[in-house]
Structures are given as C-alpha cells and as structure tokens.
Amino acid sequence: MKKLIFFLFLSISQITFAQQKSTLPKGLVYLTDYIPHIALDLKYFTNHNFVGKQIDGYKANKVILTQRATLAIQKIEKELNKEGLGLKVFDAYRPQTAVNHFKRWAKDVKDTLMRQEFYPQVDKRDLFKKGFIASKSGHSRGSTIDLTIIDLKTKKELDMGVAFDFFGEESGHGYQKLHTTQKQNRIKLKKIMEKYGFRAYSKEWWHYTLNNEPFKDKYFDFHIN
Template identity: 85%
Template sequence: MKHLLLTLFLILNLIVYGQKKSTLPEGFVYVTDYIPHIAVELRYYTTHNFVGKRVDGYNANKVILTKRATQALQKIENELNKEGLGLKVFDAYRPQTAVNHFKRWAQDIKDTLMRQEFYPRVDKRDLFKKGFIASKSGHSRGSTIDLTIIDLENKKELDMGAPFDFFGEESGHDYQKITTTQKQNRIKLKKIMEKYGFRAYSKEWWHYTLNNEPFKDKYFDFKIN
C-alpha cells in the first residue's frame, strides 16, 4: 500500500511539474533554467522605471526568452565568467500588454513622475518620434534583451556612461562625451554580444536582438509569471 501511495505521489508531482513547465509557448524558456546564476533585475516588475510603477504583464521577476536566444546568452555568460564578470538582465521577453501600458503612459502628458531620472531633456510627446517607445516592440518576439555586465565579486555594474532606460543621446552607441573607461565597457558588451549572434540597437547601449530570432514576425502577449 505504501509503495502504491508513493508511486501515485511521484506521478502526481511529475504531472504538476510538467504542467508548470508547459506554461510557456513552445520555443520559450526561463533563462535561469539554463543560466541559474545570472543576475536579474527586471525593472518593469519594480517601480524603478520610467513609468514609476509596476508595468502590466510583469507578474514575476523572471527572465523569459526564446530557447535559441537563451542558448546564445549562455555562451556569453560562460565566457564572461572566465574574467570574473557576468551578465545582469533588465528586461527580456515583454508582453504586448506591457507595450500597451507604455503607450498609454506616453499619451498621458501630465504624468512626469520619473522625468528627472529617465528623460530630463525629452518631451514626452517626442518619445515615439525619437524611437524610445513604439507601438510594437521586438521584445515581444522573445529574442531581444536589455542587459549589462557586472563584476561577479562585488555585483556592481560596469560604468556604461548612462543608466539603463535613459532617454537621451547619451545612451546611443555613437555618443562620444563619455570617459575612455565607459567607452571600453560599452565596446566590451557590444563585441561579446555580436560574437554570439546578437545585434545592437544604435540608440540604446543595453539593447540587443538575436540575428536569427525564431519569431521574426510574431508578437506574443503571455504574462510573465
């Protein structure tokens, strides 16, 4: 009887585990299942972002990407680890629900709660025109990621000359009015990301998309749980 109960218990656990793992669409994975030690600070799950509140669709501090993008990221992490460095993720897969939240926020001109930190010299009405916000985001295709490099010993981010999600020319790859160290740090991130198949977005030093992304024309809207 005990053996029968144990067997049933194990079967039930396998079913529950399988259901949990199958909550993501086919082709998507939780990044920490492949890179358990990667640093994660999903900004849109917090209030420390340009909106100033948790963004719709972000129900957990979990990084989701396509399996193909995750496997490429795994190689990057492994190479950086040899230098005592690692990756820190600010955003990855982003539900269309969250993109819609950004659109509503951008259209509310009176809401400038986080302006001083994130867009001190940009009028909210120009955010779409300047390419900082869009009605569709590559993040929703699942192979775009926002990230930086950290020192594994002290967990500090390398100085990139502008903070994540800063809406201004300072965030662009071609911006020159930063220190030599800051330029070198940006170049280091860009080189290793490109080495493993990612391409940079010119206006944001933190933003990369996998070249051979599996869902080039499909935008997803499942929540981050």
C-alpha cells in the same frame, strides 16, 4: 497511509510543475533553466522604471527568451565568467500587454513622475517619435534582451555612462562624451554580443536582438509568471 499521501502529493506537485513549464509557447524558455546563476533585475516587475509602477504583464522576476537566443546568451555568460564577470538582465521577452501599458502612459502627458531620472531632456510626447518606445516591440518576439555586465565578486554593474532606460542621446552607441572606461565597457559588451550573433540598437547601449531570431513576425502576449 501517510507515505501514500506523501507520494501522491509529490506526484501532483511534479505534474503541476511540469504543466507550468509547458505553458510557454514552443521555442521559448526560462533563461535560468539554462543559466541558473545569471543575475536578473526585471525593472518592469518593480516600481523603479520610467513609468514609476509595475508594468502590466510582469508578474514575476523571470526572464523568458527563445531557446536560440538563450543558448547564445549561455555562451556569452560562460566567456565572461572566465574573466570574473557576468551578465545582468533588465528585460527580455515583453508581453504586448506591457507595450500597451507604455502607450497609455505616454498619452498621459501630465504623468511625469519619473522624468528627472529617466527622460530629463526629452518631452514625453516625443518618446515614440525619437524611438525610445515602440507601439510594437521587438522584445515581444522573444529574441531581444536588455542587459549589462557585472563584476561577479562585487555584483556591481560596469560603468556604462548612463543607466538602463535613460532616454537621451547619452544612451546611444555613437555618443562620444564618455570617460575612457565607460567607452571601453560599452565596446566590451557590444563586441561579445555581436560575437555570438546579436546586433545592437543604435540608441540604447543595453539593447540587443538575435540576428537569426526564429519569430520575426510573431508578437507574443502571454504574461510573465
């Protein structure tokens, strides 16, 4: 009887797991199903971001991407691993719910909790105008990713000059006032991302979108669970 109950429990657990997997829209996958060891640090799942609190729609430290983008990232990770390097992902698929949270935050000009760290030289009211935040984000299409390179032994991020989500000219690919190593690190990331079909966003060294993204006009709004 106990064995029967155990097998029933196991079967139900497997069915539940399969149902959870199937909740993603067709064409979207969990990145760690393809690259189990990849480093994840979803800033919007934490309080350490430009808003200063967990963002609506981010309910787990999980990365979701289109399968097409995932397969490209898999190739990039494999190539970097040969050099003792790897990727760390800060953000990928982003629900429209989260974008709406950013919009509400931006309208509250008195909320400048994280200004010193993330936008010290930019007026909060100009973040949309300057292109640091969008009312409709390419992330919501599932083929845009924010990431950096890490040393696999130390787990430390390579020096890119400024951190992820720093809103300022220093984050742009055209910014020249960087040390040689910082420039080389940005170029390394850009070259390998472009090699496997991604294009850079000029204002953010960490932001890349797959060229042949499958959902060019689709903005998803399911939560990250």
